Amino acid sequence: MGQILTPVFTNENPVFVFALASLLAFIAVLEIRFNKLRHTHDHVFLTAAVSIVTAVGFVSFFGNAFAFGAKPWWRPRNYIPTLMTGSILGGQPVGEAVRYQQIMVFMMTTSASLATIIGTLACVFIIIDEQDRLRTDRIHLDSNERRWSLRRTVKGWLWRGDGIRNVNGNGIGSGSGSGKAEGTREEKEPLITDRV
Secondary structure, three states: OHHHHHHHHHHOOHHHHHHHHHHHHHHHHHHHHHHHOOEEEOOHHHHHHHHHHHHHHHHHHHHHHHHOOOOOOOOHHHHOOOOHHHHHHOOOOHHHHHHHHHHHHHHHHHHHHHHHHHHHHHHHHHHEOOOOOEOHHHEEEOHHHHHHHHHHHHHHHHHHOOOOEOOOOOEOOOOOOOOOOOOOHHHHOOOOOOOO
């Protein structure tokens, strides 16, 4: 990581700063798209990219330009977050390091909140049509989730005994292989009924 950040900090070139910020934003979009979503909608990759880039760009500009007073606002020492411990070890006064850390936490919270709001609004505009109907045809189960659903289904099927037979030829589980729960009449009745 030091080999990547050293040229960014030493050159103070906006191209390096924005290239690194774009790479980190792209990694965040990939994480959201492929590891965090159980259901997707049309254009989910674009929605995540626009919401993250807009929120991070907006918050980093205003935070660096006005809260930190960085000139220029894209200065790498202010644009790329550092921890309070690193600031103290780097020779900054403790009060200044605490102030810097508080601003960074506020900026991260604001950025995450703004990205969530933008992403949610985009999602609503995509899955709700002009007649205020939920368009389920625009919502898709993620391919990774489909695989896990299939595994859960097969595992449940095997656990009930519908698919595997033991050495005696009986189904594993209920014995009959039907998968239906057996029990007394009281166990089968619902707990809440209309009867008084």
